[in-house]
Amino acid sequence: MRVSQQDTDHGAAAQQVCGFLRRRREQIAQRWADAPLFRTVFTVSRDEAVDACKAVVDALAEVAATGRLEDITAPGFTTVRDQLGRTSASRARTGSTPAQIADEVAALRVCVHDLLREEFADPTAPQAHEAALALAVLMGTLRLVVMETALSAGSELIERQRQQLLEVTIPVIQLWEGIVAVPLIGTLDSARSQVVMESLLEAIVDRRAVYAILDITGVPTVDSLVAQHLMKTVAAARLMGAECVVSGIRPAIAQTIVHLGIDLGSVVTRAGLADALAYALARQGVEIPAPGPTGAIPA
Numbered sequence: 001m002r003v004s005q006q007d008t009d010h011g012a013a014a015q016q017v018c019g020f021l022r023r024r025r026e027q028i029a030q031r032w033a034d035a036p037l038f039r040t041v042f043t044v045s046r047d048e049a050v051d052a053c054k055a056v057v058d059a060l061a062e063v064a065a066t067g068r069l070e071d072i073t074a075p076g077f078t079t080v081r082d083q084l085g086r087t088s089a090s091r092a093r094t095g096s097t098p099a100q101i102a103d104e105v106a107a108l109r110v111c112v113h114d115l116l117r118e119e120f121a122d123p124t125a126p127q128a129h130e131a132a133l134a135l136a137v138l139m140g141t142l143r144l145v146v147m148e149t150a151l152s153a154g155s156e157l158i159e160r161q162r163q164q165l166l167e168v169t170i171p172v173i174q175l176w177e178g179i180v181a182v183p184l185i186g187t188l189d190s191a192r193s194q195v196v197m198e199s200l201l202e203a204i205v206d207r208r209a210v211y212a213i214l215d216i217t218g219v220p221t222v223d224s225l226v227a228q229h230l231m232k233t234v235a236a237a238r239l240m241g242a243e244c245v246v247s248g249i250r251p252a253i254a255q256t257i258v259h260l261g262i263d264l265g266s267v268v269t270r271a272g273l274a275d276a277l278a279y280a281l282a283r284q285g286v287e288i289p290a291p292g293p294t295g296a297i298p299a
Helices: 005-023 025-032 046-066 081-093 100-117 127-166 190-207 224-239 251-260 273-285
Strands: 175-176 180-185 211-218 243-247 268-270
Touching: 005 025, 005 100, 005 127, 025 046, 025 100, 025 175, 046 175, 081 127, 100 127, 100 211, 175 190, 175 243, 180 273, 190 211, 190 224, 211 224, 211 251, 211 273, 224 243, 224 251, 243 273, 268 273
Parallel strands: 180 211, 211 243, 243 268
Antiparallel strands: 175 180
16 A cells, blocks of 8 residues: 555654654643643642643653544543543533633643744744644644543533432331331332332331332322332332332322223232321231321320
8 A cells, every 4th residue: 555645744743743742741731730721620739730731741642653643532542531521520610611621622732832833943844834733633632532521521420410319309208117108209210210119128128117108199190111110119129028008099090000901909009198107007016096076186
């Protein structure tokens, strides 16, 4: 395969950039440490910012050595992805938009370009132009890596927050000694149903519960998928040694369950949470006084 003169020039320019980055590593790191991208993140110690900048310079030099200036998957970037991700995430937490972070990365090229010009006796020579172009391409790729890493970190943060929100919105309440309840509100999907099961099973173990109440009064609809999740939760609770009671089945939901042909015959059901609690207490031998004429329980 014949190698064109243009490819040879690009390869030579990449090697020039590699050598330049390694020779001027300290100077570049010192200048970058004062740039907004790093200065606003490493506020306690400037030396820490300089070390972070050196790691990025080393990564760029490694990428330039391979000639893969436009490849965001080049091995050299692997070593600094976590660092760049933390840096961009920190900037995002302070209110910087992705566009602003991208501009801050692009600004790093300015001071590096000035140092590169000093490497040539004639900054207007074709060789200097090729090196400057190679550096611009490399810094553009760094910009893409930062944005990709920032978006990935943002997605992971959103997923963690979503998981935390699921856990917060599914409380497990201890109603009595040995009796816990999970009041469900809103639509149940696969992810939320899994959290329900995990939370309930943990509560059964931690609180030594022998009765677990699933109250679905706040669940708007029950389809076959929701019913399957409920059945799995009931079965898992039994394996943990607890009897599960489902309460809050409204007339409309009861009709839906019958229409879908779902068999809940093996599941203990009660009209409401109070009825389910009364059932669990009675099974434990706890006597509940009958309410008086006005509905109040006598002293």
